[in-house]
Each structure stands twice: as structure tokens, then as C-alpha cells.
Amino acid sequence: xxxxxxxxxxxxxxxxxxxxxxxxxxxxxxxxxxxxxxxxxxxxxxxxxxxxxxxxxxxxxxxxxxxxxxxxxxxxxxxxxxxxxxxxxxxxxxxxxxxxxxxxxxxxxxxxxxxxxxxxxxxxxxxxxxxxxxxxxxxxxxxxxxxxxxxxxxxxxxxxxxxxxxxxxxxxxxxxxxxxxxxxxxxxxxxxxxxxxxxxxxxxxxxxxxxxxxxxxxxxxxxxxxxxxxxxxxxxxxxxxxxxxxxxxxxxxxxxxxxxxxxxxxxxxxxxxxxxxxxxxxxxxxxxxxxxxxxxxxxxxxxxxxxxxxxxxxxxxxxxxxxxxxxxxxxxxxxxxxxxxxxxxxxxxxxxxxxxxxxxxxxxxxxxx
Numbered sequence: 001x002x003x004x005x006x007x008x009x010x011x012x013x014x015x016x017x018x019x020x021x022x023x024x025x026x027x028x029x030x031x032x033x034x035x036x037x038x039x040x041x042x043x044x045x046x047x048x049x050x051x052x053x054x055x056x057x058x059x060x061x062x063x064x065x066x067x068x069x070x071x072x073x074x075x076x077x078x079x080x081x082x083x084x085x086x087x088x089x090x091x092x093x094x095x096x097x098x099x100x101x102x103x104x105x106x107x108x109x110x111x112x113x114x115x116x117x118x119x120x121x122x123x124x125x126x127x128x129x130x131x132x133x134x135x136x137x138x139x140x141x142x143x144x145x146x147x148x149x150x151x152x153x154x155x156x157x158x159x160x161x162x163x164x165x166x167x168x169x170x171x172x173x174x175x176x177x178x179x180x181x182x183x184x185x186x187x188x189x190x191x192x193x194x195x196x197x198x199x200x201x202x203x204x205x206x207x208x209x210x211x212x213x214x215x216x217x218x219x220x221x222x223x224x225x226x227x228x229x230x231x232x233x234x235x236x237x238x239x240x241x242x243x244x245x246x247x248x249x250x251x252x253x254x255x256x257x258x259x260x261x262x263x264x265x266x267x268x269x270x271x272x273x274x275x276x277x278x279x280x281x282x283x284x285x286x287x288x289x290x291x292x293x294x295x296x297x298x299x300x301x302x303x304x305x306x307x308x309x310x311x312x313x314x315x316x317x318x319x320x321x322x323x324x325x326x327x328x329x330x331x332x333x334x335x336x337x338x339x340x341x342x343x344x345x346x347x348x349x350x351x352x353x354x355x356x357x358x359x360x361x362x363x364x365x366x367x368x369x
Contacts, residue, residue, distance in 0.1 A: 007332055008032040008097040010082070010090075010114055011104025013040040015195045015285070016128055016158075019292065019325035020101055027329060033079045034093045035104070041079040084110050090117035099332045102127035105197045106204040107134035111155070115142055119149050124335040128158035128324050131201050133208045135161065135254040136221075139345050147344035154351050157331045158324035159298075161251030162348040163315060163365070164267070166358055167302040168256050169349030171311040174369065179261035180306040185252050186233040188242060188299035189273035193285045195321065198277075216253035219263040233268050235301050236314055236368070244268040259350035262304075285321060293319040315358075317365040326364045330357065 007024055011017045012033040021031045021044070033041045082093035084104075094100055094117055102114045107129035115138065118125035129135055138155040146153045156162055164185040172180055194202075212223040229246040248269035256265045276282045285294035300315040317323050331348065334340055340351050348357070358367050 003028055004030055005098045005336055006030045006032050006096055007329075008034050008080075008094050008100040010034045010093075010100060010102045010110070013037065013044050014103050014105075014197055016197070016321050016324050017103035018044065019322050020103055020128075020328055022291075023325040023329040024332075027333065029329070029332075031077055032093075032097055033077055034082050034100075036081065036083050038079065038081045041081070045077040045079055084113035087113065087117060090114065091120060094118070094121045094123065097121065097123055098336055099124040099126065101328050101332060102129075103328075105129065105131070105201045107131050107201065108137070108204050108208065111138055112141065115146075115153060118153070119145065119151055122149065122151060124152040124154075124332065126154045126157045126328050126331050126335070128328055129156050129201075130158060130160040130198075130251050131205050132214060132249060132251055132254055133205055135251050139254070139258060143345045147342075150343045152335045152340055152343050152351065153345045154331050154335070154348065155345065156251040156255050157328045157348055158251075159320040159327070161255045162327050162331075163300055163323070164250075164252040164302065165255040165347050165349040166352075166354045167300060167313045167315060167367070168252075168262070168265075168304055169260065169354035170358055171302060171304045171313045171369075172260060172262075172306075173354060175304075175306070175309065175311050177304075177306050180304050181262070182264035182266070182305050183256055183260075183262045184266050184268070184303045185250075186235065186244060186268040186301040186303075187248075187250075187273070188233070188235045188239050188270050188301065189320065190295075190297045192273040192276045192320075193282055193294065193296065194277050195284055202277075213247070214249050214253070215247040216249070216257060216265040217263070219257075221253070230271075231268070233270075233301065235299055239299050243271040245271060245274050248274060255347035255349065258347045285319070291322065293322040296320065298323075312369070314368045315365050316368075323364055326361055330360055 007029045024031045080093040082089040104110045111134050135155045168183045231246045233244045234241050250267050253265050288295045296319050302313045304311045
């Protein structure tokens with residue numbers, strides 16, 4: 001499907017970056033490996049262990065060298081060293097690229113410089129940012145500039161931010177609604193072994209909001225000092241009813257309101273997963289299959305209500321980091337093919353036909369309506 005088109009992956013050697021590189025190769029794109037560490041980039045190009053492989057990865061398939069994302073020799077791959085601190089290095093790195101996917105967090109530090117470089121190069125930009133503040137910055141700082149330049153910028157094109165937005169958008173579209181009263185996105189994770197990047201991004205977000213939590217209510221973001229409410233969510237079987245943290249806000253509270261008139265957007269997280277995320281000694285994800293995925297499974301349950309009518313959509317899959325790759329790469333494919341609803345900064349639901357996009361993910365995510 002990529003027909004030899006070149007896509008730069010900034011942060012290619014990171015956990016999610018390796019999944020993105022593998023997905024690009026699987027779809028016929030030519031990955032352009034970009035990052036700060038030339039040694040790591042060349043090791044990836046030569047075929048190295050999958051995310052989570054190696055020490056502590058367990059004995060499952062994909063736990064050894066050459067398995068999963070990044071596996072196999074890649075003589076056609078180009079390696080280019082670049083840093084967000086040196087704009088000229090980014091310019092050189094993106095020469096010849098048809099698009100760029102930014103997988104390097106914290107995105108509060110990398111998104112703006114990489115978007116700037118994409119605008120200078122005149123190429124589409126996609127990232128996998130889950131940071132609420134970084135995504136807000138992207139919409140605020142680059143909306144007009146990207147539209148004027150005719151460049152498509154799609155932030156949060158990942159498990160958090162992208163998938164929920166697509167599900168909410170597809171649900172409202174299926175009902176023929178131009179607006180809704182409320183949208184609820186519940187994340188049922190079997191567990192959550194965070195990557196180092198996830199921990200770093202979370203720390204940056206907490207510092208930026210002064211330790212406060214944030215929610216989207218009454219059509220605006222609210223920063224609060226109280227504890228997030230505890231409640232329960234009735235997930236579809238076999239998960240069933242689970243204790244969840246209400247207002248466990250993720251990037252969806254930025255992406256959904258960016259294009260849908262929904263004054264209440266609430267997200268929820270299973271208590272067990274939130275506890276593992278918060279624990280400092282929770283290990284990183286460990287690969288259990290040849291794709292390098294962890295054993296983690298997920299259910300994303302979306303309920304949208306308007307005027308007393310309810311629409312529901314549910315997505316299931318494996319490994320929240322791994323599934324971010326097909327989300328991001330499918331977005332790149334559609335932008336390159338011109339299957340996008342205009343230039344500028346657009347969330348997944350605003351940029352693409354949501355239902356059709358979800359169908360295209362069938363090999364990675366199963367969706368029930």
C-alpha cells in the first residue's frame with residue numbers, strides 16, 4: 001500500500017517507534033529512521049530485538065534478537081541523526097520524506113520543533129502524543145499556520161486520543177448527530193506496564209499543570225485539586241462490571257471537542273491498570289509474540305448520548321503501544337493518498353471518515369456497534 005513512499009520516523013528506536021517502523025515496512029513504505037543516537041538507529045536498521053525483548057522479557061516468542069518490530073535486515077533503510085535542539089538537523093533528516101511520524105516524547109519538548117520542520121519541508125505530520133498539554137499546544141500554535149501552508153497535522157494519532165476520537169465520531173455519525181450532550185470513553189485494560197516514555201511524559205504533564213488534574217466539562221477544560229471520582233463501568237462481557245477511576249483524563253478530552261460539539265467528555269480507567277501505572281516498580285512491557293506485543297489486552301467502550309438517545313461502540317485488541325502503530329500508519333497512508341478532510345491541525349475524527357478508518361484496522365482492532 002505504501003508503494004515505496006518514504007516516511008520519516010522521529011524517535012524510531014523508542015518502544016512505539018519500533019512498532020511504527022515495522023508497520024510501515026509491512027505496508028510497503030520505506031522507513032527513514034531518525035533520532036539522536038546513530039548507534040541505536042543503525043542497530044535497528046540491522047535488525048535488533050523487538051520492544052520489550054531481552055533482559056526480563058520472558059521466554060515467549062519475540063523475546064529474542066531479531067524478533068518483532070525492527071527485525072530483519074533493512075539495507076534500504078536510511079539512518080539520519082537529528083535533534084529537536086538543532087532545527088537544521090531536522091531539515092536535513094526530512095529531505096526526501098513524504099511524511100513524518102513523531103514517536104519521540106515527551107511531546108511537550110518534541111512536537112513543536114518537529115512540526116516546524118514538517119512545515120518547512122511541506123510534508124504531513126502525525127504524532128502519537130498522549131500528553132493533554134502538548135496536544136493543546138499543537139492545536140493552538142499550528143492550526144492557522146498549517147492550514148495556510150496546506151499541510152496536514154494530525155496529533156494524538158494513537159491509542160489515547162486517536163482511537164477514542166474515531167469511536168465517538170463514528171457513533172455520532174451513525175446517528176446523524178451534528179452534536180451530542182455527552183461522550184464517555186472507558187478504558188478497560190488487563191494491566192498497564194508503562195514504558196519509560198510514558199512515565200517521562202506523565203511527569204512533564206504533572207509539572208505543567210502544577211499537580212492538578214484536568215477534566216472537560218461544560219464545554220471547557222477544568223483544572224481541579226480534588227481527587228478523581230471512583231465509580232464503576234459496565235464493560236461488555238467477558239470483562240463485565242469493573243471499578244474505574246472517573247475523569248481519568250487522556251488526550252480524548254482534547255481531540256473529541258476539537259471538532260465535535262460535545263460539552264461533556266469523560267474518560268475512565270480500570271483501577272488495576274491505573275494502580276500499575278502509578279506504581280514506581282511496575283516493569284516495562286514484555287514481548288510475548290513474534291510481533292513484539294505484550295500480553296496486555298484492552299477494551300475501549302464508548303457511550304455517546306443526545307436527547308435521551310444512546311449510541312455505543314466498543315473496540316478490543318492487544319497492547320496499547322503496539323496498536324498505536326497501525327493507527328498512525330493508516331493515518332499517514334490516507335493523508336498521502338489525499339483521503340483527508342482538508343489541511344491544518346485535525347484530530348483523527350476530523351481528518352478521516354471515522355467508520356471507514358476503523359474498518360481498515362480490522363486486523364488489529366475489532367469494533368462492535
